[in-house]
Amino acid sequence: xxxxxxxxxxxxxxxxxxxxxxxxxxxxxxxxxxxxxxxxxxxxxxxxxxxxxxxxxxxxxxxxxxxxxxxxxxxxxxxxxxxxxxxxxxxxxxxxxxxxxxxxxxxxxxxxxxxxxxxxxxxxxxxxxxxxxxxxxxxxxxxxxxxxxxxxxxxxxxxxxxxxxxxxxxxxxxxxxxxxxxxxxxxxxxxxxxxxxxxxxxxxxxxxxxxxxxxxxxxxxxxxxxxxxxxxxxxxxxxxxxxxxxxxxxxxxxxxxxxxxxxxxxxxxxxxxxxxxxxxxxxxxxxxxxxxxxxxxxxxxxxxxxxxxxxxxxxxxxxxxxxxxxxxxxxxxxxxxxxxxxxxxxxxxxxxxxxxxxxxxxxxxxxxxxxxxxxxxxxxxxxxxxxxxxxxxxxxxxxxxxxxxxxxxxxxxxxxxxxxxxxxxxxxxxxxxxxxxxxxxxxxxxxxxxxxxxxxxxxxxxxxxxxxxxxxxxxxxxxxxxxxxxxxxxxxxxxxxxxxxxxxxxxxxxxxxxxxxxxxxxxxxxxxxxxxxxxxxxxxxxxxxxxxxxxxxxxxxxxxxxxxxxxxxxxxxxxxxxxxxxxxxxxxxxxxxxxxxxxxxxxxxxxxxxxxxxxxxxxx
Amino acid sequence: xxxxxxxxxxxxxxxxxxxxxxxxxxxxxxxxxxxxxxxxxxxxxxxxxxxxxxxxxxxxxxxxxxxxxxxxxxxxxxxxxxxxxxxxxxxxxxxxxxxxxxxxxxxxxxxxxxxxxxxxxxxxxxxxxxxxxxxxxxxxxxxxxxxxxxxxxxxxxxxxxxxxxxxxxxxxx
Numbered sequence: 204x205x206x207x208x209x210x211x212x213x214x215x216x217x218x219x220x221x222x223x224x225x226x227x228x229x230x231x232x233x234x235x236x237x238x239x240x241x242x243x244x245x246x247x248x249x250x251x252x253x254x255x256x257x258x259x260x261x262x263x264x265x266x267x268x269x270x271x272x273x274x275x276x277x278x279x280x281x282x283x284x285x286x287x288x289x290x291x292x293x294x295x296x297x298x299x300x301x302x303x304x305x306x307x308x309x310x311x312x313x314x315x316x317x318x319x320x321x322x323x324x325x326x327x328x329x330x331x332x333x334x335x336x337x338x339x340x341x342x343x344x345x346x347x348x349x350x351x352x353x354x355x356x357x358x359x360x361x362x363x364x365x366x367x368x369x370x371x372x373x374x375x376x377x378x379x380x381x382x383x384x385x386x387x388x389x390x391x392x393x394x395x396x397x398x399x400x401x402x403x404x405x406x407x408x409x410x411x412x413x414x415x416x417x418x419x420x421x422x423x424x425x426x427x428x429x430x431x432x433x434x435x436x437x438x439x440x441x442x443x444x445x446x447x448x449x450x451x452x453x454x455x456x457x458x459x460x461x462x463x464x465x466x467x468x469x470x471x472x473x474x475x476x477x478x479x480x481x482x483x484x485x486x487x488x489x490x491x492x493x494x495x496x497x498x499x500x501x502x503x504x505x506x507x508x509x510x511x512x513x514x515x516x517x518x519x520x521x522x523x524x525x526x527x528x529x530x531x532x533x534x535x536x537x538x539x540x541x542x543x544x545x546x547x548x549x550x551x552x553x554x555x556x557x558x559x560x561x562x563x564x565x566x567x568x569x570x571x572x573x574x575x576x577x578x579x580x581x582x583x584x585x586x587x588x589x590x591x592x593x594x595x596x597x598x599x600x601x602x603x604x605x606x607x608x609x610x611x612x613x614x615x616x617x618x619x620x621x622x623x624x625x626x627x628x629x630x631x632x633x634x635x636x637x638x639x640x641x642x643x644x645x646x647x648x649x650x651x652x653x654x655x656x657x658x659x660x661x662x663x664x665x666x667x668x669x670x671x672x673x674x675x676x677x678x679x680x681x682x683x684x685x686x687x688x689x690x691x692x693x694x695x696x697x698x699x700x701x702x703x704x705x706x707x708x709x710x711x712x713x714x715x716x717x718x719x720x721x722x723x724x725x726x727x728x729x730x731x732x733x734x735x736x737x738x739x740x741x742x743x744x745x746x747x748x749x750x751x752x753x754x755x756x757x758x759x760x761x762x763x764x765x766x767x768x769x770x771x772x773x774x775x776x777x778x779x780x781x782x783x784x785x786x787x788x789x790x791x792x793x794x795x796x797x798x799x800x801x802x803x804x805x806x807x808x809x810x811x812x813x814x815x816x817x818x819x820x821x822x823x
Numbered sequence: 824x825x826x827x828x829x830x831x832x833x834x835x836x837x838x839x840x841x842x843x844x845x846x847x848x849x850x851x852x853x854x855x856x857x858x859x860x861x862x863x864x865x866x867x868x869x870x871x872x873x874x875x876x877x878x879x880x881x882x883x884x885x886x887x888x889x890x891x892x893x894x895x896x897x898x899x900x901x902x903x904x905x906x907x908x909x910x911x912x913x914x915x916x917x918x919x920x921x922x923x924x925x926x927x928x929x930x931x932x933x934x935x936x937x938x939x940x941x942x943x944x945x946x947x948x949x950x951x952x953x954x955x956x957x958x959x960x961x962x963x964x965x966x967x968x969x970x971x972x973x974x975x976x977x978x979x980x981x982x983x984x985x986x987x988x989x990x991x992x993x994x995x996x
Contacts, residue, residue, distance in 0.1 A: 381862065382859075422850070423850075425850050425853070425854065427850075518995050518996055521995055522992055522995070525988055525991065525992070581859065582859060582862045583862070584862065584863045590854075592850075592853060592854050592857055592859065592860075593859065594853060594857075618880070618884070619880045619883075619884070620880075621858060621873055621876050621877045621880070622877060622880055622881070623877045623881075624881075646992075679877075681858070681873070682857075682858045682859065743863065744865050747863065747864055747865055747868075748865060793865070794865050794866045794867050795867070797865055797867050797868075798867045800867075801865065801867040801868040801870075801871050802871050804868070805856060805868070805871045805872065805875055808855050808856075809852055809855055809856060809875070811855075812851045812852065812854070812855040813832075813833050813848060813851060813852070
């Protein structure tokens with residue numbers, strides 16, 4: 204039988220070909236893209252040789268969108284339309300952020316805030332997508348082909364809403380998200396592989412706007428996260444802000460307009476960077492009303508005004524250490540990640556706490572992207588890194604609202620992913636036929652102190668006396684750390700299921716619409732694209748199933764083999780025709796036909812893996 | 824998949840478990856079954872990978888923790904160690920509990936993290952003694968009735984330790 208293979212450039216299902224995949228560090232201050240070439244991870248540079256793309260987006264006249272250094276130049280002259288540090292707004296409402304000091308015109312929207320710009324009202328997801336598009340183009344130009352997918356990094360302490368928003372931004376930028384990866388875990392991969400490390404490592408990651416701490420056990424290529432903690436609103440930006448406040452206070456300035464605020468913030472950042480390697484600096488600038496600011500700031504003063512920010516990072520550190528059940532002597536090394544860890548006072552406090560000199564031999568700006576690229580390379584199916592496995596955890600507990608506004612935890616923080624857990628609840632009124640389910644995330648006892656992720660209703664519960672119904676609610680968190688929830692009344696089998704895409708996330712349809720709007724593609728293009736995509740996925744599954752049959756035909760009966768082969772033939776025929784929907788249904792059918800086979804293969808591979816280990820006790 | 828957690832890791836169902844082998848086999852199973860290994864696979868294969876990896880995580884967390892392991896061993900004997908009919912506790916144990924809880928509250932109001940950590944350590948020592956007696960009850964004598972009593976005590980101690988950790992966390996934030 205001739206196997207029809209239609210591949211887009213870079214999307215070939217042929218196993219021998221290197222599939223182009225990248226790791227993207229979507230940072231608060233800077234973003235980077237990296238890829239693995241000939242077994243080594245590299246950060247990709249733009250045409251001028253710059254690797255760091257400032258995470259700044261400028262909406263100019265005549266629909267012109269600029270990203271990076273060019274946009275950064277506009278932040279003083281056009282602050283309303285120049286969005287910096289958009290990551291801080293991902294999955295956040297107005298009440299979550301300190302908006303008073305920021306030069307933007309915020310628009311409150313159910314769920315996530317939006318920003319009014321010259322180009323219209325933009326959500327943080329759309330703004331982030333502009334940054335990602337630039338990195339995607341950079342990678343495709345450098346690698347000379349279309350990308351199979353990308354691993355995007357997120358702070359480990361990002362909650363479900365922030366993760367969902369990041370994934371939406373990537374999809375909006377036209378990227379296939381292979382995985383959301385926690386930044387400290389990515390850093391650990393780059394560091395661990397580079398240094399051949401084994402043992403217990405702490406990753407201290409202070410970025411532009413977020414702080415993460417992760418404790419990992421590195422052993423024979425398995426990176427197991429034992430605990431993670433952090434503060435998703437603490438980073439280098441806050442150090443700039445301290446200097447900014449110090450300037451206002453010392454120079455006795457009244458609150459400023461957007462232009463001056465932006466200017467003083469830029470001066471503050473420059474001062475911070477200078478003080479990383481110098482003992483003093485001069486802050487001088489001319490304000491819009493003609494006032495001239497000229498101040499002297501020493502490293503010691505800077506350390507003093509930021510001491511409690513550094514101290515603030517230690518509380519999450521202690522929590523993570525307790526959750527992992529470890530004491531300071533157990534730790535083999537502390538790896539510093541994120542540009543803000545360049546500040547000597549940060550390194551000092553970490554060294555004092557762990558009684559160890561922190562490891563700073565990898566570029567703290569690049570290490571996350573480098574690690575993400577390694578994971579992307581594996582997930583894209585480029586072999587030779589098979590031994591590496593990441594076992595990550597969920598950073599914040601997930602729970603449900605119960606009577607009295609209390610949050611009942613269903614999945615505890617630091618559970619290894621993937622994880623599923625069910626809990627049973629009951630009705631509290633006679634004849635109650637519906638139940639409202641409120642999913643929350645966080646560690647606090649009261650629902651109002653946790654983040655609300657979603658609300659949905661289970662209807663059609665058969666009327667019973669109070670307490671008689673048994674409603675089983677199952678939480679499933681996948682390897683990306685994203686949650687889905689289903690609820691079922693056990694006696695009647697009434698079921699409700701939602702992927703938790705709260706007011707924060709975008710629905711599949713919204714994404715499609717936004718994509719349509721941005722590509723402005725003609726209907727014909729769209730259906731051609733759909734057909735190509737359907738054929739690619741059909742080719743991929745046929746290839747996978749054939750390879751599986753080749754290897755493990757013996758695990759199933761001859762009849763089962765025949766059924767699967769018939770479905771393969773049917774799908775091949777469908778693939779040659781021009782009906783995308785028919786191809787999709789053929790893929791479904793082939794998937795269905797291989798269920799028993801897949802289970803048998805899984806069991807066999809586990810048996811093989813454990814072979815030699817007390818074989819007599821295994822019943823697989 | 825119908826096998827129990829011990830069978831999954833190719834281990835004999837005993838309380839006195841070889842934790843090194845448990846960890847090694849857990850990692851081996853995850854290396855084989857984790858969804859990351861099935862990114863290019865069919866939807867069906869992805870699903871079984873997700874199910875097995877999820878079960879392996881749950882099984883590992885259960886067997887790694889002594890109180891959960893004991894409770895699970897009893898479940899394999901059809902004994903629910905925390906059922907509501909199983910609540911009677913010896914008076915001296917309850918007295919001890921009250922004393923710990925009082926110390927805990929006192930340290931909490933004094934914001935005394937060091938004392939809380941000390942108390943935590945003291946309870947861990949008690950827990951170790953209970954664990955030793957579980958080897959005797961569950962593995963050697965197969966005395967599940969005594970085993971249930973000891974397991975319940977161990978679960979109580981775990982709960983006190985959890986509460987202490989929560990208080991430390993509150994005081995530390």
